[in-house]
Amino acid sequence: MAANTGTQSAEDIDSKDILRILEKHTEDRGGLIAILEEIQAEYGYLPEKSLRIISDKTGRPLVDVYSIATFYRSFSLKPRGKHLIYACLGTACHVRGAPRVVEELKHQLGIEAGETTPDKEFTLETVNCLGACALGPVVVIDGHYFSKVRKSRISQLLEQARNGFGTLEIGKDKRIFPLNVNCPHCNHSLNDDTYDIDGHPSIRVTISSGRKQGWLRLSCLYGSYNFASEFDVSIDSVVSFLCPHCGVLFPSTSDCSVCAAPMVRMLVDGGGILQICSRRGCKNHILDLV
Amino acid sequence: MITLKINGLDVSVEKGSTLLEAARFLGFPIPTLCYMDGLSPYGACRLCVVEIGEGAKAKLVSSCTYPSEEGLKVRTASSRVLRARRMILELLLASCPQSKIIQDLAAAHGIRRQRFKQEYEDCILCGLCVRMCEEQMMGKAIGFRGRGENRSIGTPFDIKSDVCRLCGGCMYVCPACQLRCTYNEPEKAICGACANLSPPCVEKEQFNDMMCYMDPCVACEIKKDK
Incomplete structure (x- = not known):
């Protein structure tokens, strides 16, 4: 299932968007499901108007x-909520107590299966098997799978879904701790009190990619990949890291073992070396503490 | 020509004909519900089952969709076929007891009682109306929607279709008798003729004067009583 944007309503439907999608699929007959999938990804559902445009342009009867x-469960003709919940009611999940989980979901959201909450936050769907029977009851929220779900865990899961699953639970996870990092050349601290990421001062460096140069702020929490940057860096491109204080390029002594881009080296305050991969999207990193 | 054996008789039929066509041509009666001359065979009602093959390999197939094969041994009225047919009719009768066509077929097959709960469905999903609309009326106004127990026949979005010409062909072929009639909801209706009269569809004398293909509409009466 493609990401559900859920931001556009029936009035926003631009026939140009649909025509653009249709242009990509010129093959005979077979393209229809692919077209519907793309429209569903765009709008979160299939608006009536879009089906009429498809019928018009492909020459296939509207019916x-x-x-x-x-016919297909993954298509919806009704607008769906921001968060999509799939609760498995397959045989294995059923005997492991999925009906109680679904009841609790219905109760907490105040909707029936297949419906969307009035605030357009959640859509609840029941499915008949997700292929993870040993882990039942299985609940999928926004593409994140939760196994052996109990009734008592539902409120926590819904809360997590509201906040987004991308954020980490700082403080609870022992693998996450803040780092103070210094420039290996001028030994200035790179931590920036004026800009917080994950509730801690961010690590500020200067990056240059092509002709562009700007700041990049990384989360100082070891284990968090959250960051902010002045300009968008396209995925998979390699950037150079510079110290914002002395302007010297961070040295690289090794290449990334995952993607072969140069690893950028910084000093950890209190002794140690932190190396991160300079390729956008690559999460490889090495931490050597002395 | 293809030679095959139907009910023990060696016969030869034209190449490309189905078992149903072959058997009917030779005078063996096979009851059908979703089959109609001029429409493509669909194999939905399963009423035309015949037994092919011999011994342990014998199996039931729908004769309307099975092409004649060289040397095939066909039985159109073996006890297994009749048993299967009776069961199909009993089930059809349970889902649509108000249908005159199904009642007649059931009576002809010696069904005297109903073992199953009567559902009074509007539709047995035989697809006759869908094929009529597409193949004879060049319409494509109605089609199947959904799947499984939510499968139904109707227009897209349940509103009046742009391509429907109100020809009434779908109602004319419907064995469930009241399938396409949506009474006095002209927005949903394909016909809607009765809605133009008042009171709609309930006064029997006026009902007879209407442009309704389902005359007399038994289902209508049942719905009214409920």
Whole structure:
């Protein structure tokens, strides 16, 4: 299932968007499901207007498009919420207590299966198997799988979904701790009190990519990959890291074992070396504490 | 020509004909519900089952969709076939007891009682109307929607279709008798003729004057009583 943007409503539907999607699929007949999938990814559901445009442009009868759109469970003709919850009611999950979990979900959200909460936050769907029967009851929220879910865990899961699963639980996880980092050349601290990421001062460096140069702020928490940057760096491109104080390029003594880009070296306050991969999207890093 | 054995008789039929066509041509009666001359065979009602093969390999197939094969041994009225047919009819009768066509077929097969709960469904999903609309009326106004127990026949979005010409062909072929009639909801209706009269669809004298293909509409009466 593609990401659910859920931000656009029926009035926003631009026939240009749909035509753009249609242009990509010129193959005979077979492209219909792919077209519907892309429209669903764009809007979170299949608006009536989009089906009419598809029928118009592909020359297939509207009734055929409609029958395909209603046949598959992954397509929805009704707008869906920001967070999509799939609760498994397959045989294995069922005997392990999935009905109670679904009841609790329905109760807490105040909706029936297949419905969306009035605030457009959650959509609850039941499915018949997710292929993880040994881990049942399984609940999937926004593509994150939760196994052996109990009734008591539902409120916590919903809360987590509201806040987003991308954020880490700082403080609870012992693998996460803050680091103070210094420039290996001028030994200035790179931690920046004026800009917090994850509730801690961020690590500020200067990056240059092509002709662009700007700041990049990394989370100082070891184990967190959150960051902010002045300009967008495209995924997989390699950037150079410079010290914002002395302007010297951070030295690189080794290449990333994952993607072969140069590893950037910084000093850890109190002794030690931190190396991070300079490729955007690569999460490889080495921490040597003395 | 293809030679095969139907009910023990060696016969030869035209190449490309189905078992149903072959058997009917030769005078062996096979009951059908979702089959109609001029429409493509669909194999939905399973009423036309025949037994092919011999011994342990014998199996039931729907004769309307099974092509004649060289040397095939077909039985159109073996005890297994009749048993299967009776069961199918009993089930059809349970889902649509108000249908005159199904009642007649059931009576002809000696079904005298109903073992199953009567559902009074509007539709047995035989697909006759869908094929009629597409193949004879060149319409494609109605089709199947959903799947499983939510499968139904109707127009996209349940509103009046742009391509529907109100020809009434779908209602004319419907064995469930009241399938396409949505009474006095003209927005949903394909026909909607009765909605133009008042009071709609309930006064029997007026009902007879209407442009309704389902005359007399038994289902209508049952729905009214409920």
